Amino acid sequence: MDLISDLLTYFINNGSYVWEQFFRHFLMSAYGVLFAAIVGIPVGILIARYARLSSVVLSLANVIQTIPALAMLAVLMLVMGLGTNTVVFALFLYSLLPIIKNTYTGIRNVDHTLIESGKAMGMTKWQILRMVEIPLSLSVIMAGLRTALVITIGIATIGTFIGAGGLGDIIMRGTNAQDGTAIILAGAIPTALMAVIADVIMGWLERSLMPVKKKKQGRNTQEEATA
Amino acid sequence: MLKFEHVSKKYKGGKIAVSNLNLEFKKGEFIVFIGPSGCGKTTTMKMINRLIEPTEGKIFINGEDIMEKDPVKLRREIGYVIQQIGLFPHMTIQENISLVLKLLKWPEEKRKKRAEELLSLVDMTPDYLERYPHELSGGQQQRIGVLRALAADQPLILMDEPFGALDPITRDALQDEFKNLQKKLDKTIVFVTHDMDEALKLADKIVILRDGQLVQCGTPEEILREPADEFVEEFIGKERLVQAKPNITTVEQIMNAHPVTITSDEQLSNAITVMKTNRVDSLLVIDKEGVLEGYIDVEAIDQNRKKAKSVADILNPDTFSVQKDALVRDTIRQILKKGLKYVPVVDEQKHLVGIVTRTSLVDIVYDSIWGDEELERAQ
Ligand SMILES: Nc1ncnc2c1ncn2[C@@H]1O[C@H](COP(=O)(O)OP(=O)(O)O)[C@@H](O)[C@H]1O
Numbered sequence: 001m002d003l004i005s006d007l008l009t010y011f012i013n014n015g016s017y018v019w020e021q022f023f024r025h026f027l028m029s030a031y032g033v034l035f036a037a038i039v040g041i042p043v044g045i046l047i048a049r050y051a052r053l054s055s056v057v058l059s060l061a062n063v064i065q066t067i068p069a070l071a072m073l074a075v076l077m078l079v080m081g082l083g084t085n086t087v088v089f090a091l092f093l094y095s096l097l098p099i100i101k102n103t104y105t106g107i108r109n110v111d112h113t114l115i116e117s118g119k120a121m122g123m124t125k126w127q128i129l130r131m132v133e134i135p136l137s138l139s140v141i142m143a144g145l146r147t148a149l150v151i152t153i154g155i156a157t158i159g160t161f162i163g164a165g166g167l168g169d170i171i172m173r174g175t176n177a178q179d180g181t182a183i184i185l186a187g188a189i190p191t192a193l194m195a196v197i198a199d200v201i202m203g204w205l206e207r208s209l210m211p212v213k214k215k216k217q218g219r220n221t222q223e224e225a226t227a
Numbered sequence: 228m229l230k231f232e233h234v235s236k237k238y239k240g241g242k243i244a245v246s247n248l249n250l251e252f253k254k255g256e257f258i259v260f261i262g263p264s265g266c267g268k269t270t271t272m273k274m275i276n277r278l279i280e281p282t283e284g285k286i287f288i289n290g291e292d293i294m295e296k297d298p299v300k301l302r303r304e305i306g307y308v309i310q311q312i313g314l315f316p317h318m319t320i321q322e323n324i325s326l327v328l329k330l331l332k333w334p335e336e337k338r339k340k341r342a343e344e345l346l347s348l349v350d351m352t353p354d355y356l357e358r359y360p361h362e363l364s365g366g367q368q369q370r371i372g373v374l375r376a377l378a379a380d381q382p383l384i385l386m387d388e389p390f391g392a393l394d395p396i397t398r399d400a401l402q403d404e405f406k407n408l409q410k411k412l413d414k415t416i417v418f419v420t421h422d423m424d425e426a427l428k429l430a431d432k433i434v435i436l437r438d439g440q441l442v443q444c445g446t447p448e449e450i451l452r453e454p455a456d457e458f459v460e461e462f463i464g465k466e467r468l469v470q471a472k473p474n475i476t477t478v479e480q481i482m483n484a485h486p487v488t489i490t491s492d493e494q495l496s497n498a499i500t501v502m503k504t505n506r507v508d509s510l511l512v513i514d515k516e517g518v519l520e521g522y523i524d525v526e527a528i529d530q531n532r533k534k535a536k537s538v539a540d541i542l543n544p545d546t547f548s549v550q551k552d553a554l555v556r557d558t559i560r561q562i563l564k565k566g567l568k569y570v571p572v573v574d575e576q577k578h579l580v581g582i583v584t585r586t587s588l589v590d591i592v593y594d595s596i597w598g599d600e601e602l603e604r605a606q
């Protein structure tokens with residue numbers, strides 16, 4: 001009981017500080033994913049076209065993914081210095097794999113007969129991409145963004161080590177303070193909450209972008225239709 | 228309208244899918260390519276809209292070499308329907324139907340009107356316009372697939388086994404609908420199938436392919452009447468050939484080419500001898516050039532034995548005859564209607580070339596009714 005009241009007290013006393021860090025944390029994650037999407041989606045489309053590139057690019061992104069987060073931050077810090085930009089860049093790197101991979105898979109899985117139909121009707125390559133391939137793989141691409149966002153929200157907590165702020169800051173304070181369990185939770189719970197909310201919202205977006213739609217009918221039937 | 232000149236296609240890896248195809252078709256023809264799986268039908272068809280490019284030879288549409296046209300522009304002028312239907316699942320029926328129009332930059336208003344107009348061609352109500360493909364049955368989806376190919380009023384339409392995946396009843400209905408539509412709209416159709424019944428039902432011209440080579444090209448009647456070789460015969464099937472026999476066989480093919488004749492200047496006594504030796508009760512009378520003049524029969528000889536001397540005296544010139552290329556079907560009808568025992572067969576200059584008797588017709592009827600059973604029994 002103590003713990004919960006301690007926690008509440010912390011939130012009441014430091015409400016604006018927690019909110020600020022929450023927001024900062026979210027922005028870092030979102031920017032990381034955004035930049036990764038700007039780079040990753042076109043790369044994914046490209047390697048879906050040129051199958052020979054795909055194995056090189058995907059294994060490269062895979063390697064990035066396996067580097068431990070702290071090690072990555074340390075290396076980047078040596079090059080880019082302390083601060084938010086370094087963290088955003090790290091998050092960008094971690095987001096690349098899920099985004100590239102899902103874009104690649106999404107585009108590759110578009111039914112070949114549909115692409116040929118489009119071509120036979122006189123669509124240019126660009127029109128096929130814009131009117132057929134992207135709309136039909138949008139929900140898979142969105143699933144990649146969703147994974148990336150959840151990953152980055154988790155990783156962003158260590159941004160505090162290089163002075164980038166975020167909810168990690170609160171957790172660090174808790175570990176440094178005597179009897180800081182409540183403070184640790186005050187940082188950890190909003191982080192978890194953010195990840196869950198992001199997951200739910202992105203999941204909803206993903207479903208609403210499914211190519212097979214039924215009008216005026218609930219989500220459940222939509223899922224059935226595409227299952 | 229459509230012309231193939233020495234067209235060949237060799238795939239990477241050396242597979243020769245089509246070799247040295249030479250064909251020419253007229254506007255408004257319903258052309259059906261048929262052959263066993265893997266014989267190059269799809270390849271041939273896709274070369275027309277350059278989804279596949281020929282390795283050799285040229286294809287002309289209205290005299291224009293298709294390789295000299297912009298492929299995107301070319302394809303917008305050619306309708307395309309495939310077995311997998313290929314409607315876009317994320318677009319409404321209206322968007323699907325009018326997609327080519329959108330590519331051609333028609334304004335939205337006109338696109339919608341055109342889609343409605345097309346939908347009425349297949350008796351579907353406008354409320355389908357706002358639906359999505361997966362809400363429609365397979366037959367309805369393929370109707371939309373066909374409409375999509377008609378949207379821009381393309382003069383040429385390619386169809387690759389479009390009805391192949393449908394159940395037999397829907398297929399039959401769509402075939403009928405489509406054949407009517409084609410006649411009404413005066414389109415040139417290139418249609419691929421491996422179903423002979425479908426080909427015979429729809430085609431003006433059938434092109435039979437085997438291993439990438441042309442085996443035979445002709446109207447359904449021509450192909451049924453004179454299959455080019457055993458392969459074609461087998462492909463058409465014994466049953467269909469026999470069934471089709473009275474409909475496509477000419478009297479020349481079944482007639483007796485050695486009718487018993489006599490010339491008109493012969494003595495009657497000679498005529499009687501000829502009848503006796505051949506055991507017939509009438510004789511066809513011809514002149515020196517072999518032109519049919521009429522007939523004489525036992526009755527006439529009997530009645531006029533006293534007065535008449537030569538065949539010419541009792542000749543009955545009022546003879547019904549048929550041309551040698553007349554259809555057996557029609558001849559049977561005539562014989563039954565007129566109650567004849569036989570019909571002489573003549574060529575264009577009225578030269579007598581043979582005779583069709585009731586007996587020879589019975590043979591055909593036998594063939595088409597019991598032919599198969601007898602074959603089976605013989606085996
Ligand atoms: N892209 C390709 N590469 C290599 N061989 C092919 C290709 N497409 C078709 N073929 C071969 O060419 C032949 C003709 O194919 P196709 O035109 O599809 O036949 P059909 O439509 O009559 O069944 C087949 O033997 C097939 O295996």
Ligand SMILES: [Mg+2]
Pocket residue numbers: 268269270387
């Ligand atoms: Mg085929």
